[in-house]
Amino acid sequence: MTTAPAPAATLGSEVTVDRLSVNYGDFTALRDVSLTVPAGTTTALVGESGSGKSTLALAAGRILPPGAAISGGSVTVGDTELTALTGKALREARGHTAAYLAQDASAALNPVIRVGKQIAEVHQVRCGASRAEAAELARQGLADVGIPDPDRVARLYPGALSGGMRQRVIIAIALAFRPQLLIADEPTTALDVTVQADILALVSRLQQQCGLTVIWITHDMSVVAELADHVAVLYGGRLVEHTDVLTLFEGARHPYTQALLTCFQSGRTAGPKQPFTTISGSPPVAGPPGGCPFHPRCPQADGRCGTELPVPRRVGHDHTAACHRLEETP
Numbered sequence: 444m445t446t447a448p449a450p451a452a453t454l455g456s457e458v459t460v461d462r463l464s465v466n467y468g469d470f471t472a473l474r475d476v477s478l479t480v481p482a483g484t485t486t487a488l489v490g491e492s493g494s495g496k497s498t499l500a501l502a503a504g505r506i507l508p509p510g511a512a513i514s515g516g517s518v519t520v521g522d523t524e525l526t527a528l529t530g531k532a533l534r535e536a537r538g539h540t541a542a543y544l545a546q547d548a549s550a551a552l553n554p555v556i557r558v559g560k561q562i563a564e565v566h567q568v569r570c571g572a573s574r575a576e577a578a579e580l581a582r583q584g585l586a587d588v589g590i591p592d593p594d595r596v597a598r599l600y601p602g603a604l605s606g607g608m609r610q611r612v613i614i615a616i617a618l619a620f621r622p623q624l625l626i627a628d629e630p631t632t633a634l635d636v637t638v639q640a641d642i643l644a645l646v647s648r649l650q651q652q653c654g655l656t657v658i659w660i661t662h663d664m665s666v667v668a669e670l671a672d673h674v675a676v677l678y679g680g681r682l683v684e685h686t687d688v689l690t691l692f693e694g695a696r697h698p699y700t701q702a703l704l705t706c707f708q709s710g711r712t713a714g715p716k717q718p719f720t721t722i723s724g725s726p727p728v729a730g731p732p733g734g735c736p737f738h739p740r741c742p743q744a745d746g747r748c749g750t751e752l753p754v755p756r757r758v759g760h761d762h763t764a765a766c767h768r769l770e771e772t773p
């Protein structure tokens with residue numbers, strides 16, 4: 444990969460989510476989630492499809508889609524309580540709070556505008572750069588994300604770029620916003636494995652250079668191991684475990700996290716045509732059952748788990764888990 448000059452330092456902000464609930468109409472997709480992402484660190488959100496990862500990340504930047512509503516709790520980014528803002532104040536805050544890296548970089552770029560111009564426009568709007576200054580910042584932005592020959596690439600349309608280059612351009616646009624929070628929604632899943640590794644290395648380097656605060660959504664535990672400082676495990680719209688990455692891999696306490704890690708290990712070690720381990724049963728679809736949302740699938744569940752909701756408990760330094768049976772869980 445090209446060694447690029449360091450971009451100007453941009454320090455991310457701490458993100459505090461407190462007892463947050465989000466609804467899509469009558470459906471509660473996120474319930475009572477509390478979480479802090481320290482400034483300049485990466486928190487990975489993991490959990491099965493539909494567990495509420497995207498909803499939590501988008502709510503943290505107050506960039507939820509139309510139809511979604513925060514039905515309780517608060518989000519604070521840096522000094523600003525985003526959930527207390529409405530109208531113009533919210534629109535202005537959004538502009539410099541969160542940048543979003545989507546799975547599909549093609550959809551995020553305008554196909555009929557040259558990539559350099561797309562980055563330059565952000566600099567013009569965001570910090571009032573002149574046209575010439577913005578063009579130079581765009582060229583620099585392309586170099587920062589490891590694009591060789593940035594002058595040539597700046598003049599290309601998105602359709603002329605490979606998937607990996609498009610994703611780099613999206614990262615350059617995201618950084619041009621100088622965001623307090625970068626939300627990455629599985630931005631590497633559509634890429635082939637070697638390009639994926641390059642993009643992960645790039646984000647990791649930029650994260651350290653710029654002190655970015657990152658929320659990274661993923662299904663892939665190897666991405667968690669590579670990028671995350673902390674991990675939040677979601678199940679049925681609730682936070683079931685939250686800890687630092689080493690503790691997650693060496694001492695996960697929630698039976699659901701343990702099951703996820705077992706599936707991941709089995710995927711790595713299974714021989715040809717050997718079945719992977721899976722978690723039996725299905726995740727909740729129409730709102731979680733009473734009691735612990737995981738109890739219908741949990742090998743440790745007892746009577747209490749079906750009737751009483753476990754609240755997150757502190758089980759170690761920087762480590763919480765929501766399970767009635769933590770003392771009995773191996």
Ligand SMILES: Nc1ncnc2c1ncn2[C@@H]1O[C@H](COP(=O)(O)OP(=O)(O)OP(=O)(O)O)[C@@H](O)[C@H]1O
Binds near residue numbers: 472490493496498508
């Ligand atoms: N725009 C929407 N309208 C209605 N329901 C939605 C909407 N977006 C998400 N949901 C529902 O909210 C729940 C949480 O969805 P979310 O996308 O946050 O989960 P996720 O963990 O990110 O899933 P995935 O890994 O599949 O992206 C799901 O049941 C989903 O069907």
